[in-house]
Amino acid sequence: MAVEAYTRLERIFARLNVLDDVLGVLHWDMSTMMPEGGAEARAEQLATLRSLHHDMLTASQVVELLDGAEAERSALNAWQAANLREMRRDWVHAAAVPGDLVDALSRAVSTCEMAWRAARPASDFKAVRPLLEEVLRLVRETAQAKAAKLGTGAYDALLDQYEPGGRSAAIDHVFSDLESFLPTFLQEVVERRRDTGAQPPAGPFPVERQRALAVRLMEVLGFDFRHGRLDTSFHPFCGGTADDVRITTRYDEADFTSSLMGVLHETGHALYDFGLPAEWRRQPVGRARGMSLHESQSLLFEMQACRSREFLEFAAPLMRAAFDGEGAAWDADNLHGVYTRVGPGFIRVDADEVTYPAHVILRYRLEKAMIEGDLQVADLPGAWNEGMGRLLGITPPDDRRGCLQDIHWYDGAWGYFPTYTLGAMTAAQLFDAACRAEPGIPPALGRGDFAPLLGWLRVHVHGKGSLLEVDELLIEATGRPLDAAVFKEHLRRRYLA
Amino acid sequence: MAVEAYTRLERIFARLNVLDDVLGVLHWDMSTMMPEGGAEARAEQLATLRSLHHDMLTASQVVELLDGAEAERSALNAWQAANLREMRRDWVHAAAVPGDLVDALSRAVSTCEMAWRAARPASDFKAVRPLLEEVLRLVRETAQAKAAKLGTGAYDALLDQYEPGGRSAAIDHVFSDLESFLPTFLQEVVERRRDTGAQPPAGPFPVERQRALAVRLMEVLGFDFRHGRLDTSFHPFCGGTADDVRITTRYDEADFTSSLMGVLHETGHALYDFGLPAEWRRQPVGRARGMSLHESQSLLFEMQACRSREFLEFAAPLMRAAFDGEGAAWDADNLHGVYTRVGPGFIRVDADEVTYPAHVILRYRLEKAMIEGDLQVADLPGAWNEGMGRLLGITPPDDRRGCLQDIHWYDGAWGYFPTYTLGAMTAAQLFDAACRAEPGIPPALGRGDFAPLLGWLRVHVHGKGSLLEVDELLIEATGRPLDAAVFKEHLRRRYLA
Numbered sequence: 003m004a005v006e007a008y009t010r011l012e013r014i015f016a017r018l019n020v021l022d023d024v025l026g027v028l029h030w031d032m033s034t035m036m037p038e039g040g041a042e043a044r045a046e047q048l049a050t051l052r053s054l055h056h057d058m059l060t061a062s063q064v065v066e067l068l069d070g071a072e073a074e075r076s077a078l079n080a081w082q083a084a085n086l087r088e089m090r091r092d093w094v095h096a097a098a099v100p101g102d103l104v105d106a107l108s109r110a111v112s113t114c115e116m117a118w119r120a121a122r123p124a125s126d127f128k129a130v131r132p133l134l135e136e137v138l139r140l141v142r143e144t145a146q147a148k149a150a151k152l153g154t155g156a157y158d159a160l161l162d163q164y165e166p167g168g169r170s171a172a173i174d175h176v177f178s179d180l181e182s183f184l185p186t187f188l189q190e191v192v193e194r195r196r197d198t199g200a201q202p203p204a205g206p207f208p209v210e211r212q213r214a215l216a217v218r219l220m221e222v223l224g225f226d227f228r229h230g231r232l233d234t235s236f237h238p239f240c241g242g243t244a245d246d247v248r249i250t251t252r253y254d255e256a257d258f259t260s261s262l263m264g265v266l267h268e269t270g271h272a273l274y275d276f277g278l279p280a281e282w283r284r285q286p287v288g289r290a291r292g293m294s295l296h297e298s299q300s301l302l303f304e305m306q307a308c309r310s311r312e313f314l315e316f317a318a319p320l321m322r323a324a325f326d327g328e329g330a331a332w333d334a335d336n337l338h339g340v341y342t343r344v345g346p347g348f349i350r351v352d353a354d355e356v357t358y359p360a361h362v363i364l365r366y367r368l369e370k371a372m373i374e375g376d377l378q379v380a381d382l383p384g385a386w387n388e389g390m391g392r393l394l395g396i397t398p399p400d401d402r403r404g405c406l407q408d409i410h411w412y413d414g415a416w417g418y419f420p421t422y423t424l425g426a427m428t429a430a431q432l433f434d435a436a437c438r439a440e441p442g443i444p445p446a447l448g449r450g451d452f453a454p455l456l457g458w459l460r461v462h463v464h465g466k467g468s469l470l471e472v473d474e475l476l477i478e479a480t481g482r483p484l485d486a487a488v489f490k491e492h493l494r495r496r497y498l499a
Numbered sequence: 500m501a502v503e504a505y506t507r508l509e510r511i512f513a514r515l516n517v518l519d520d521v522l523g524v525l526h527w528d529m530s531t532m533m534p535e536g537g538a539e540a541r542a543e544q545l546a547t548l549r550s551l552h553h554d555m556l557t558a559s560q561v562v563e564l565l566d567g568a569e570a571e572r573s574a575l576n577a578w579q580a581a582n583l584r585e586m587r588r589d590w591v592h593a594a595a596v597p598g599d600l601v602d603a604l605s606r607a608v609s610t611c612e613m614a615w616r617a618a619r620p621a622s623d624f625k626a627v628r629p630l631l632e633e634v635l636r637l638v639r640e641t642a643q644a645k646a647a648k649l650g651t652g653a654y655d656a657l658l659d660q661y662e663p664g665g666r667s668a669a670i671d672h673v674f675s676d677l678e679s680f681l682p683t684f685l686q687e688v689v690e691r692r693r694d695t696g697a698q699p700p701a702g703p704f705p706v707e708r709q710r711a712l713a714v715r716l717m718e719v720l721g722f723d724f725r726h727g728r729l730d731t732s733f734h735p736f737c738g739g740t741a742d743d744v745r746i747t748t749r750y751d752e753a754d755f756t757s758s759l760m761g762v763l764h765e766t767g768h769a770l771y772d773f774g775l776p777a778e779w780r781r782q783p784v785g786r787a788r789g790m791s792l793h794e795s796q797s798l799l800f801e802m803q804a805c806r807s808r809e810f811l812e813f814a815a816p817l818m819r820a821a822f823d824g825e826g827a828a829w830d831a832d833n834l835h836g837v838y839t840r841v842g843p844g845f846i847r848v849d850a851d852e853v854t855y856p857a858h859v860i861l862r863y864r865l866e867k868a869m870i871e872g873d874l875q876v877a878d879l880p881g882a883w884n885e886g887m888g889r890l891l892g893i894t895p896p897d898d899r900r901g902c903l904q905d906i907h908w909y910d911g912a913w914g915y916f917p918t919y920t921l922g923a924m925t926a927a928q929l930f931d932a933a934c935r936a937e938p939g940i941p942p943a944l945g946r947g948d949f950a951p952l953l954g955w956l957r958v959h960v961h962g963k964g965s966l967l968e969v970d971e972l973l974i975e976a977t978g979r980p981l982d983a984a985v986f987k988e989h990l991r992r993r994y995l996a
Binding site for chain 1: 514517518520521524525528532533534535536537539540541544547548551693723724726728739740741742743780818834
């Protein structure tokens with residue numbers, strides 16, 4: 003049987019994929035290179051391309067072909083069937099929302115994000131508030147339209163964009179579990195580790211040297227600079243395209259440790275992109291399998307591998323050499339202490355892995371409340387500060403260190419936050435499975451050899467693209483679905499052993 | 500009378516304009532930032548966007564609306580009528596060529612340009628020859644298709660893409676005129692100036708200091724860094740979009756003078772883009788009026804203004820200070836001598852304004868012969884070297900300094916070269932008219948004050964967009980059509996006075 007409709011869909015989705023890639027490059031440029039006066043024209047470019055993408059995906063021809071391809075299903079192989087499932091998924095999300103709304107949201111987000119860039123350092127929530135209100139209004143409208151098509155609640159419809167098949171009922175369950183474990187655990191850890199006295203080496207650390215060290219360690223992890231770059235942006239990210247991965251960081255001349263680990267985190271994202279099957283590049287099934295799995299790769303490299311004692315034994319002499327460091331502050335022992343410090347703080351991206359889930363749980367509850375109409379943007383700063391007090395016992399002194407710190411809401415990424423903590427749990431579970439299968443992985447990290455770890459991930463995660471659903475992939479790779487137990491065990495072993 | 504069809508066209512062309520802008524950003528990134536491994540994916544992106552652009556412009560709806568708008572012509576104001584004329588122009592060029600051919604050419608050009616980047620430093624013409632043959636084959640096919648629609652010869656159909664209304668019969672006339680004037684003039688100049696002994700200051704000149712000086716002088720000319728950037732690329736260009744102009748240069752640590760003047764040249768291009776009416780941004784009539792006029796703006800700033808004795812009196816102390824220079828080599832007198840040296844050389848972009856037309860005439864004749872089938876790509880190196888011997892009395896020792904030096908043919912830009920020399924003549928004519936109208940311009944340049952010059956250009960050139968045809972604009976601005984006499988007079992005054 004010929005698969006004519008399916009074959010025509012492949013051609014259409016290849017074109018859509020190219021538009022996605024172009025959006026990736028434009029977004030990278032906007033965050034790293036673009037002069038501020040280019041903002042308005044760039045917003046126009048992003049909105050136009052998104053609207054073209056939307057028009058192409060929702061053209062009547064596409065749904066006819068999707069139905070036609072369903073009729074050809076018996077002739078499709080497993081790869082094609084999975085590809086068709088992902089095409090349908092894309093279409094459902096796109097077709098649920100009218101083009102005008104897509105366009106309006108894209109413009110509102112571009113404007114709001116640019117304003118946020120100025121409002122954050124000035125700690126001026128009021129300046130960006132009306133723009134955020136407009137973004138929320140359009141995001142809620144989008145969520146309701148998608149919920150109607152997906153048969154979910156409004157929040158789940160947004161979550162589903164980042165975490166296909168993800169549902170807040172399951173998240174509520176896991177997050178409640180963590181919330182009952184973490185406060186006691188945190189207290190125990192803080193008390194137990196009060197006397198480690200780990201102190202980061204004293205600076206200043208010139209940006210150029212920080213960058214050179216970051217590049218060196220990116221290469222150690224397996225980053226291929228023929229297919230990527232490291233640049234500077236306000237909010238670090240991994241972008242570009244799978245053949246040309248652009249990661250970014252920001253530098254602090256007083257402390258190199260945070261930027262460096264941020265780079266290794268983004269490198270984990272990049273390695274996932276690099277590892278997606280090259281021959282599947284232009285098809286939906288060739289994409290990364292959702293955001294929790296993407297985050298699991300960054301956190302696997304950052305939290306599981308690079309903050310391990312083994313890796314820091316290898317990396318400490320490189321760090322010392324990079325800055326001509328002297329003294330015990332540069333010993334692996336102290337650096338390991340620095341990189342496993344635990345304590346409540348205001349900033350999510352600087353948080354340790356024990357307190358990080360509290361940051362995520364706060365944002366998850368706030369964004370869910372805003373989407374469901376139970377919290378107004380005007381009340382966000384207050385609700386944020388109240389939540390920080392309740393979850394971590396601290397109150398941000400200003401909105402810069404409160405509700406202005408993250409780009410996500412201002413950039414239209416609602417329903418994204420929970421994937422960070424799902425990712426942390428997934429990372430622990432995958433790393434555990436990898437080390438059981440290949441006991442040589444931890445000692446290899448001690449020699450700066452990431453090949454055994456990367457080899458396992460290439461086979462069990464990266465090389466799968468979106469062939470499987472998240473749960474299926476995890477069961478195949480680790481023998482069971484996502485389970486907080488391994489994450490908790492990891493925390494106990496690292497912080498209480 | 501309602502102008503419904505016309506109004507709908509404005510919306511369509513605004514979208515097309517955004518795609519042009521996106522292509523500008525992607526092209527800039529490819530030349531300045533992209534790692535080499537991204538080349539294949541980028542070629543795909545450029546080809547897909549060009550093909551989308553082509554599809555949108557040649558959709559049956561567009562030609563129906565163009566015909567509909569013609570019927571509304573009596574209700575259009577002059578601006579709208581000019582806009583409609585430019586829309587029709589775009590459509591004729593696009594509709595003449597089948598989408599498959601546009602796509603194939605775009606891919607061939609991307610591949611060829613990347614290969615040229617490696618072949619040029621290696622002086623390896625053979626490595627790029629088959630790719631150039633493929634580009635030529637597709638360019639000829641394109642030219643023939645357009646010629647049939649335009650009622651011109653094949654070469655003129657290509658020329659018309661860059662110089663709307665330009666015809667090779669007119670160019671042949673002007674170029675023959677120059678060819679009969681220049682050899683004798685060149686000989687006279689070389690003899691007369693044999694003893695000036697101007698020598699560029701001795702280096703090395705660190706790249707960072709060169710860049711800082713370039714930025715300083717760009718600001719003096721009027722470049723607005725809130726709306727643009729200066730970066731490094733293999734072949735300098737002015738790109739990006741009118742709201743976000745990206746110019747590039749390349750640095751030579753042994754000699755700052757050439758890169759610096761190159762930057763001021765590209766700044767002239769940028770100032771034209773900045774000066775296009777902001778409220779016409781997204782419409783065809785708001786674009787720059789063809790390539791000879793664009794080049795006239797870069798050459799007006801470079802050749803007429805910045806190599807003038809007045810400006811160099813102002814700039815010499817800044818150059819000295821930038822490099823902590825000492826001695827007479829940094830005097831305005833010597834620097835003026837350096838910046839007005841004349842003599843045959845291999846490289847077009849380093850050529851002085853007296854020998855430059857010979858470079859252009861050579862390329863014009865070679866590309867015309869290749870398009871017309873009278874010269875094969877395999878015979879290009881020989882024909883190039885023979886022509887250099889005949890026109891300038893020198894023979895390139897290798898293809899790096901011969902037919903591999905320019906990006907144009909490898910990048911698909913056939914029919915472009917003559918606009919450089921048309922631009923040089925236009926620059927002389929416009930600068931002459933500006934100084935007659937505003938005699939304060941030359942003394943202002945001596946104070947580093949470009950406002951009077953820029954003010955005149957804003958009114959008479961930049962602010963016109965594509966409202967007028969090239970000839971009309973020149974007659975309005977200078978009182979007569981393009982005329983080599985002013986250019987010759989400029990050369991005589993500068994080099995023989």
